[in-house]
Amino acid sequence: MQSHFAQARFSRRNFLTTSALFGVGTITASLRGSQQPASAGAADPALIEDLVAAYRILAQHEVLDGFGHVSSRHNRSANRFIMSRSLAPELVTPDDLIEFDLDGNAVDARGRAPYSERFIHAEIYRARADVKAVVHAHTPSLIPYGVTSVPLRPVFHMASFIGDSVPVFDIRKTFGMTDMLVSDTAKGRALAQTLGGKTCALMRGHGVVVVGPSIPIAVGRSIYLDLNARTQTQAMALGGGKVTYLDPQEAQKIMDAGENRGYERAWELWKSKASRP
């Protein structure tokens, strides 16, 4: 995808400036020449607020720790997404947010280093027009389902978004021995392919990526995927492996009925706790 270098006129109310700074840190092979992607303009302040809250909420729930990240597609452009600079989730503030194009180029990094795995987000936004928010986490409860042959499946109604089971992306299959990081376009593309049209995908020996049509939904799914994994692990131990999962039709009906009302009820609570010191 070519970047555009239009000199868009932006009012002073732009959240992100258009100064031509490159993201420092990892420069990927996909960066062709001196690309200065243009900003899509100021993002919706409500989206910014939710994105910053998402980092904190997921850290408070121990879905994220010092590592991992959340992003949102820009409300003004399908070709832009927003995520923090490389920083522990709990420390993220609006000033840490950077706008990126789908090649992972920062619009205006201003010397701030981006996450090396922004390509997880970029390639999913490219592949999935329906996705508006992405979470990448190292949540411990999920690791066992990526390093054994046991599929992660919905044991309770709060995890209906899993559908049948969660696919597993093993970077070794396509790329052999690596440092395990999805740190370029090709790896991001391979992960997006494993994700397909689903709501989440495990990353063997690494973590998970979870997507959604909004920040609250991506966050809610991340929290309940963790809870489902812990619960399935206990159920399998208790039942000697013989567990009654949600029937795919049940899962579908729950999704059709609004998937826990988009986690509205919980989102309100989580946001209120995220703003406490």
Next chain:
Amino acid sequence: MQSHFAQARFSRRNFLTTSALFGVGTITASLRGSQQPASAGAADPALIEDLVAAYRILAQHEVLDGFGHVSSRHNRSANRFIMSRSLAPELVTPDDLIEFDLDGNAVDARGRAPYSERFIHAEIYRARADVKAVVHAHTPSLIPYGVTSVPLRPVFHMASFIGDSVPVFDIRKTFGMTDMLVSDTAKGRALAQTLGGKTCALMRGHGVVVVGPSIPIAVGRSIYLDLNARTQTQAMALGGGKVTYLDPQEAQKIMDAGENRGYERAWELWKSKASRP
């Protein structure tokens, strides 16, 4: 059951007004025409205080999270019960409480959406004159006992209220493929039937319902049912499935002796912690 539309005279001290507003949100098939159930009057302020505290206590104990609810039968009428509007438990205040009739119709919703699963509570109050409080939770430790064939049984004296074992309600058996929610009278009635005369019933792939003759007892049972489940899971793993449970006679003697003094000692502590910010 027909609702009554008596124009009762209420003093200003009524906790709930009698304005003729319907509960918004899910309108069930059991609502016949424009029903405006009459209020039973102001509920006992001590009951209101305990009910609000119950929501917070159960959230602090992680029995409830952003979902789940507690209700109390109205002290003035066997045909009325009180629960919050649709809201995360930790956020519930007295102003969020709504009075309902046993068909799940709100007396005075004032635009506040009720929980879609209020029928869990309504039908139990209808079936069980002895029950004065009901808790519906998604407590993770309990899910395995609803999705495997392993019965949840009392491993220690604090769970004597289980009796022999906890029955399991599987909505699929009576209603086939659903969105898993007990969101109407028929489903509530089926759940109440599974509960029978017992103190709790698991809901396969969903959670649990716990009942009691008072709010402190329903809350105490919910907390100790969770603890019992976690402990039984560990005991079964340790003992290869061979575990000594409470003998039914032991369980009965504990109940006869006052069932942990109605959790008085703990309730005092829990209430004091619930009121902290």
Next chain:
Amino acid sequence: MQSHFAQARFSRRNFLTTSALFGVGTITASLRGSQQPASAGAADPALIEDLVAAYRILAQHEVLDGFGHVSSRHNRSANRFIMSRSLAPELVTPDDLIEFDLDGNAVDARGRAPYSERFIHAEIYRARADVKAVVHAHTPSLIPYGVTSVPLRPVFHMASFIGDSVPVFDIRKTFGMTDMLVSDTAKGRALAQTLGGKTCALMRGHGVVVVGPSIPIAVGRSIYLDLNARTQTQAMALGGGKVTYLDPQEAQKIMDAGENRGYERAWELWKSKASRP
């Protein structure tokens, strides 16, 4: 054992008065007529401070919850011990403490109800001159070792006080079907017999009793017994039951070397955290 009714002269600095009030609540069969045990006098303020702290420390470590209790032998008399009135551990203050004789009679209850299981403490003080502090807890991690045939054994050096393994008291063996509570002298005596000369004993389907020559040691043992149980459970699951425990000689050498210096280092930390609001 006969109680004495000496009219001791006490200064105003007595921590406990000598008013002749009986403990309300459970009156045991061992109370012969109107017994007013004489007080041993004011207990050492440092001991009172440590005892109150012990209740809070054990609650903060989740060894105790709303139930369970701690006691200390009176520094002035081997025939007296001190514990709280019936109250959740976290709420205990110096004013809640009651002095008892070894028959479980309160010196001066002043209308405060005692714990019905004070006989656990009384009979151990009677049987064990070396014991100066007793903890009774329902700690969940310990229950599996009382309800399966798996012995609780020291997996790490912090649990050397276990010796070879922890004995199990099953009230059913001597008393048949009961409400599981050690609520009289005969039951207390049977439990003390199972404890023998050891540092702790499990109570099947109920909890544990832990003893020590001082409050810090009884508290330290209670905390590390819980940790050892959780760790042993994991080790057994991991190793398919094949675990290397502390050799009895190792355990003995650790005890001879001072058993973790009497938990001094940790006690200082625990006390400082117990005094925070």
Next chain:
Amino acid sequence: MQSHFAQARFSRRNFLTTSALFGVGTITASLRGSQQPASAGAADPALIEDLVAAYRILAQHEVLDGFGHVSSRHNRSANRFIMSRSLAPELVTPDDLIEFDLDGNAVDARGRAPYSERFIHAEIYRARADVKAVVHAHTPSLIPYGVTSVPLRPVFHMASFIGDSVPVFDIRKTFGMTDMLVSDTAKGRALAQTLGGKTCALMRGHGVVVVGPSIPIAVGRSIYLDLNARTQTQAMALGGGKVTYLDPQEAQKIMDAGENRGYERAWELWKSKASRP
């Protein structure tokens, strides 16, 4: 190794004075006569700050509890290291730090008792010129891997520093029945031998030692070793023992790429939380 007794001239800005006091508490056999090791001078204030923070961070993560310790090699001398006096980790302040030589002799204890297991640190600094920080912990999740024959191996990328698997030091093999403490030079030397060139070693029935080229890296490794152990335990239970670990080449590539950037991102967060009351 001989200690030096040079009378170095120190400015008033020395962090540690040169008063000739011996460490009280355990005096080891390796102390020859009245040795007063000379100080290497004032340590870098940034190092002191990080060392004090490390104690608190590891306690907040429950890697350390009331026991365990952290040290740093002195920035001015390879023959000196710094650790706290014998104190619970959460209570450590700069004034509690003591400088030691590699025989475990305190430069200036000023009546403060040292940790009896300082020899764990001393002998590792002696054997490993690359090591600049050492952590000794009793972290419960690690104990099972030292008391069963199951090797602790990297299940996810955050534990690449494990390499193939973590060696186990069993004090019984070389020293027979002991009190399990590495409380002298000979035992420290044996542990250092088991550690070899690795990043960590388990201590059977006791805990772990973790090393690193800096304080943040030793702390990061301690935290992620705990997380890896918990995760491996779950994965083994889930997968019936059949788990896909990091390939040694993957582990190496992650190390070569900077091992999670030296935990920088997380260290910033951890330090900020350690300074809160």
